[in-house]
Amino acid sequence: MAASGFSSQFLLSLILCSLVSASADFFQDVVPTWGGPHVQILNGGRLLTLTMDQKNGGAGFSSKVDFLFGRFDMQMKLIPGNSAGTVTTFYLTSGDEPNHDEIDFEFLGNTSGSPYTVHTNVFINGQGGREEEFKLWFDPSANFHSYSIVWGPQAIMFFVDNIPIRVYGNQQGTPYPHTRRMKVLASLWNGEGWATRGGKVKLDWAKAPFITYYRNYLATDAWQIQRLDPKGRILLKWAQKNYRTYYYCHDFERFSHYGGRPQECRRPRARKGKAIGKQH
Numbered sequence: 001m002a003a004s005g006f007s008s009q010f011l012l013s014l015i016l017c018s019l020v021s022a023s024a025d026f027f028q029d030v031v032p033t034w035g036g037p038h039v040q041i042l043n044g045g046r047l048l049t050l051t052m053d054q055k056n057g058g059a060g061f062s063s064k065v066d067f068l069f070g071r072f073d074m075q076m077k078l079i080p081g082n083s084a085g086t087v088t089t090f091y092l093t094s095g096d097e098p099n100h101d102e103i104d105f106e107f108l109g110n111t112s113g114s115p116y117t118v119h120t121n122v123f124i125n126g127q128g129g130r131e132e133e134f135k136l137w138f139d140p141s142a143n144f145h146s147y148s149i150v151w152g153p154q155a156i157m158f159f160v161d162n163i164p165i166r167v168y169g170n171q172q173g174t175p176y177p178h179t180r181r182m183k184v185l186a187s188l189w190n191g192e193g194w195a196t197r198g199g200k201v202k203l204d205w206a207k208a209p210f211i212t213y214y215r216n217y218l219a220t221d222a223w224q225i226q227r228l229d230p231k232g233r234i235l236l237k238w239a240q241k242n243y244r245t246y247y248y249c250h251d252f253e254r255f256s257h258y259g260g261r262p263q264e265c266r267r268p269r270a271r272k273g274k275a276i277g278k279q280h
């Protein structure tokens with residue numbers, strides 16, 4: 001729904017094949033940030049694993065360099081079976097300071113046979129609360145799939161296997177991250193207090209160690225040439241209609257408790273403004 005509200009100013013042509021084909025080298029590109037030996041770089045730098053067990057917890061890594069805008073691709077294979085309580089991440093952040101910016105992909109584990117939740121969020125000046133959540137149309141633990149964040153001056157786009165699932169636009173007068181440089185981070189951590197069915201399902205340590213696989217990390221400046229064309233817009237609507245399970249702009253109950261809808265949700269949107277209003 002959000003998609004159709006964006007004007008054609010930037011949603012124009014999605015170029016699926018613009019990825020650099022060279023595979024990235026984790027030895028060159030990233031450093032472990034926590035978890036010590038729970039970060040393993042294998043296959044001459046082409047594969048990275050994060051491990052979590054009860055004794056030593058999870059792990060994480062960070063890009064060595066920071067960016068102001070870019071396209072960031074990662075292929076990931078998530079924890080199979082009972083992954084309830086685990087959270088696997090791939091995100092951008094400007095740091096830990098209270099007024100930081102952040103763009104998140106988080107994968108919330110689930111019990112065997114129940115779907116992962118893909119949680120996305122955008123923090124600007126330390127202010128988050130812009131969640132959109134999705135189910136996936138495949139089992140993310142069976143194979144590697146690619147997850148991408150495109151962060152340009154005009155829009156932030158989230159892709160799964162090159163299908164756009166979310167666009168956060170830089171619209172006049174609404175908050176947007178466009179000044180702070182960000183690093184690329186990834187982690188595997190214990191989120192059992194929150195992640196699965198609102199924290200009701202805890203980690204099953206009998207299934208540990210939990211392992212997440214990362215490969216083909218690429219950071220490019222492809223945001224300059226990547227825009228959604230009509231086909232991309234159709235795919236975005238398809239993902240939102242069939243797989244989106246939560247959209248903060250529609251969480252009227254929440255905003256009635258916290259001082260109204262965020263600015264970017266209030267923006268009048270020709271035509272679609274009505275559809276949103278109807279849900280009241």
Ligand SMILES: *[C@@H]1O[C@H](CO)[C@@H](O)[C@H](O)[C@H]1NC(C)=O
Binds near residue numbers: 109110115116196
């Ligand atoms: C886990 O599966 C249940 C049942 O299908 C679903 O309601 C829930 O959203 C899934 N994801 C998480 C993270 O709890």
